[in-house]
Amino acid sequence: MSVRIKPMYWSQNKQKRVLVSIFIFLGMFLFLAQWGAKYAVKDFLAxxxxxxxxxxxxxxxxxxxxxxxxxxxxxxxxxxxxxxxxxxxxxxxxxxxxxxxxxxxxxxxxxxxxxxxxxxxxxxxxxxxxxxxxxxxxxxxxxxxxxxxxxxxxxxxxxxxxxxxxxxxxxxxxxxxxxxxxxxxxxxxxxxxxxxxxxxxxxxxxxxxxxxLGKYETLKVANLTTSENEFQLNDVNLSSKYGKEELSKHLTIERDYVQLQIPEVKLGNLAFGFEKNRFEIAAKSLKFKRPTVEIYRDKLVADDMRIKPLYGKLLRDMPLTIAVDQLKIENGLLTYEEKVDEQQEAGKLSFEELNAELNYISNREDAKDINIAATTKLMGQADFKLDWRFNANDNADAFTVSGVLLNLKATELNPFLEPNLRTRAKGSVDEMYFTVSGNSFSSQGDMKMKYHDFKFNVLDKDRLKINKVLTVIGNIFVNDGSKTEADGFRYGTMEVQRESNKSFYNYLWLNIRDGMISTLTGNGKKEN
Incomplete structure (x- = not known):
């Protein structure tokens, strides 16, 4: 019996053929898999x-x-x-x-x-x-x-x-x-x-x-970034589409010319979503750094007689829910101009170094009272502080406002008083304190002032000369600050019916004006 031994080269060739076959099979498999996958994607999309x-x-x-x-x-x-x-x-x-x-x-x-x-x-x-x-x-x-x-x-x-x-x-x-x-x-x-x-x-x-934003304003933001807990906008600019005079040509009823610039806005812990089918935006903090606001009102344009809701109602009527735990304004500037005479420059007020903190801004059903505390320098020199409280869910829109004004030279207000009220003032208000409580219909409050050498000059229609007759008559009724209580203050009260077609700030101004008139022209005594 003999055994036939296959040559070694035959075994090696067979191994090579097997390997080649495997590679060919794998190649075909890969090709078919790729082709099949591509076909499957195209077919799925189709x-x-x-x-x-x-x-x-x-x-x-x-x-x-x-x-x-x-x-x-x-x-x-x-x-x-x-x-x-x-x-x-x-x-x-x-x-x-x-x-x-x-x-x-x-x-x-x-x-x-x-x-x-x-x-x-x-x-x-x-x-x-x-x-x-x-x-x-x-x-x-x-x-x-x-x-x-x-x-x-x-x-x-x-x-x-x-x-x-x-x-x-x-x-x-x-x-x-x-x-x-x-x-x-x-x-x-x-x-x-x-x-x-x-x-x-x-x-x-x-x-x-x-x-x-509509027929009259646009909003621009240079850039926006987010991080894990912060949302930041830089160079925010809300502006009127037209210049001050040009805007009036496009209006049938009055509308403010607005220029708002904010170099930096930061929101902390921003969250949003739907709660009970109502969209909600919430944030732990909101900060405006160095905002500047320029407002110009042309009173020669017909008044807008539509009802102006107070801020509580505006929040209640919003189509979404908001909840901001704290809002801060840092080192802002607000200027307000009002033109009442075609031949005169607009009167101007400025609020410089404006800082404010607003807490619990919310229209949730369980919202707390909204607290606002602001400080500024009126006309760049008199210290002015304002505290304001209201609740968005109060249908009566009840509110309380208290304020303090210190070291005001009356002449600083003349750029606003002369063109707008045909009045020129002199003297100084050393201290003024007021408190107002009200709702959407009426308000009342009290005021006390410590001032000296206070006088008004009433101007002629062209505002170039003093109307001596009206000035004398007016100052007969105005105490110059020399007759005071033992503590050096004169006291007054205020009671105002709100004009519903005017803003809240007009409402507040009417209260302050009423309190000043009472303090300057009344008996100056504190009511018990």
Whole structure:
């Protein structure tokens, strides 16, 4: 019996052929897997994209083994469900879906992704082309059959535009923004909600934010950033679209010309969402640093006779809930000008070094009293302090206001008194204290003043000369401060019926004016 031994080279060739076959098989498998995955994605999008969404792209690549899907030249049109008229356009340089979990897809009916990266998305929304479905319950943007979980969504170098009433007019725009949120999830139920997802946290930075606030004002913000507990805006500018004189030409009833600039706004612990189907915004703190406000009122324009609600009612009637634990204004400046005569310059008041703290600003059902404490220098030299308290849920709009004015030289008020009241004052108010209690209909209070050498000069109509007759008559009734109680003060009272077509500040001024008249012209004695 003999044994035939195969040559060694035959065994080696067989091994090579087996290896080559394995590599060919693997290559074919990879090719088929890639082709199959790409085909499956295309087929899924073709079958599952609803009719009111039109999705296009220039190229699609799929890595079946890493679970990555890349779209290049992505575009999306969102249409009305009924008319199919396009109201939203999205174009993006690329969209990358990373880390698709097959196990989650197969066993938990969940599309789970490690990351979604959107490069340079440009979104435009045309609200005048949007017509909501007549069905009572919203279906959301899309209908879902699966849960979608995204560990990280990263939008880079995006832009956002809401058009106003024509293709070339802007309502809201953000020139550039980067946005990232973490731990995002939605499902067939969440997608139909007003906020169609849940998330753990987010980061946002944006530049050149613009909003058209209507016929007369615009809002601009240079940049916006967020961190874990803070929301910051820089160079906030709310301004009238027209100059002071030009604005009056566009008005049929009076409206203030406004220029507001705030170099820095900070919100701490900002949170928002829906509570009992009502949108709510809450923050632990809100801070305005170095705001400047310029207000100009042309009294030659017809009065606006509409009722002006007090601030409590304004808060009650808001379409959303707000809750800010503390608001601070640091080192602000407020100037107010009022023009009452065509031939005269507008009278001007200024409140410099304005600092204020407002606590518990809220219209929640269990809201506490809103407390406001402000200090400023009237006309840059007299110390003025104001304390104000009211509750947004009080239907009577009850309030209390108390104030202190120290070291006012009456001549500092002449730039406002001369053009507006045809009056020139002299003398000094050393101390003035007042307290007002009231509601939306009437108010009452008391005042005490310590002053000296106080006199008024009434001016002629052209405000160039003193009307001696009226001046003499007026000063007969005005005590110059020499007749006081033992403590050096003169006392007065106030009682005012509110003019409902005027602002709260007009209401407050009427009380102060009434108290001053009582103090200057009354017997000056303190009522028991």
């Amino acid at each position: 079958r599952k994209t609803p009719p009111h969404l039109e999705l296009n792209y220039t190229d699609l690549s799929v890595s079946a083994f890493s679970g990555t899907i890349d779209f290049d030249g992505l575009s999306l049109e969102v249409k009305n469900r009924d008319s199919l008229q396009v109201h939203t356009f999205l174009k993006s340089e690329s969209l990358e879906l990373e880390g698709l979990s097959y196990l989650q897809l197969l066993f938990n009916n969940t599309i789970s992704l490690d990351a979604v990266v959107l490069q340079q998305p440009k979104l435009k929304y045309y609200p005048y082309n949007y017509f909501p479905t007549k069905k009572a319950k919203s279906k959301g943007v899309v209908s879902l059959l699966k849960t979608i979980s995204i560990e990280k969504l990263d939008i880079k170098d995006g832009s956002f535009h809401i058009m106003k009433d024509a293709p070339d007019s802007l309502q809201v725009s953000i020139t550039n923004y980067d946005f990232t949120f973490y731990g995002g999830i939605t499902d067939p139920k969440l997608i139909t909600q007003k906020i169609p997802l849940e998330y753990d946290s987010y980061d946002l930075s944006a530049t050149e934010i613009f909003a058209d």
